[in-house]
Amino acid sequence: MSIRLVDTYVAPFVAENEYAAIQPMVTAAHKMLTDRSGLGNAFLGWVDLPRDYDKEEYARIKAAAAKIQKQCDVFIVIGIGGSYLGARAVVEFLKSPLYNNLKKDTPDIYFSGCNISASNMQELLAICEGRDVCINVISKSGTTTEPAVAFRVFRELLEKKYGKEGARERIFVTTDRSRGTLKGFADKVGYETFVVPDDVGGRFSVLSAVGLLPIAVSGVDTDALMAGANAAREAYADPDITKNDCYKYAALRNILLRRGKTTEILVGYEPFMQMLAEWWKQLFGESEGKDGKGLFPASVIFSTDLHSLGQYIQDGMRNLFETVISVKDTGATQLIPNDPENIDGLNFLSGCDLNYVNGMAQQGTLFAHVDGGVPNVVLELADRSAYSLGYMLYFFEKACAISGYLLGVNPFDQPGVEAYKKNMFALLGKPGYEEQKAALDARLAK
């Protein structure tokens, strides 16, 4: 087991009978997932993906990654939401948030198409100047505005730089298997394409080509990532929450929500977890936040954010709980030097490893926050390896599905995302949105 749920710091807030009371609901949610009878059951491809992934495509992903590594200095990954967060989370977790600044024999990786910022686009274009570039545009629908606009910009750049023929060798498309404008266009022009499986939604797609191609380009061991995810798939098959930490986590979230803990804060003690938290926020926020329900997913990196949000968590409204990811072996060691003059009075830490100090910060914070009335679920992750990360990604995906079913929502749709798009299209004057535009213009005129 790469993950162990420690319930010591949540136990004071949960009565034993609450576990017993929720077990039948967890068993029912498990049944809905396994016999595919629940809401959104057309989107359960992620469940067995770590075992049943397309092996032929997987080999092509590795070959394409090797080609990209050879061909370019800068690799631009274009996508938004589930089409980029997983890859970015994995690269930053396993390589570094400073990946692009480190000495390495793999290309720099930048993410585009995840905002509509002119300044961000100009900065990326400036970074590409005088350097060899490849791009991977990732969009299941192929019509999402942000990546579509970015793809226009980078396709133009590549075609100017390398000609249409040369650009074709540097553009990789990950999209729907057969439908959609992007697929049709890619086939027509001759770009290599990879598939977002029909039955895998964006936020559950990190272990498909969506995540795997950029991850492989960064040099991460994708075999180990998939093996870890598959081990989790096998480990979390028992509906009994006393034997299944993934289901226990889902159950605890719902128990705490019923007790008025409406915000869950994912806590990491390592900057390399920042983007993992962003991926986690999308996974849970988009899966559960609907029909007027759902926990609000937030995140912090301690000890950094103890100096910004720590005050609120300790003393503010008591509608929060924390889920702490504690990495046992970070794979790094840094000793604190001795200062003969002991100017800062910290010589009692001379020779100490920063991991030890970080661990004590974590322990002290756990005690403080529990004393302040904040339940803490601790997830101990064995190490910072691709195997353990794959295990954890699957842990959260399955916990999210069970948790969504416990909540009584469809965890696999996202109807609310359309609202801003419709308004934006109307305001921009997209044909077909005339009526909505008139209504919005009237509101603006008031």
Ligand code: PA5
């Ligand atoms: O999880 C999801 O389904 C969304 O976040 C999508 O991934 C996101 O909206 C991007 O969609 P697409 O891949 O169709 O461009």
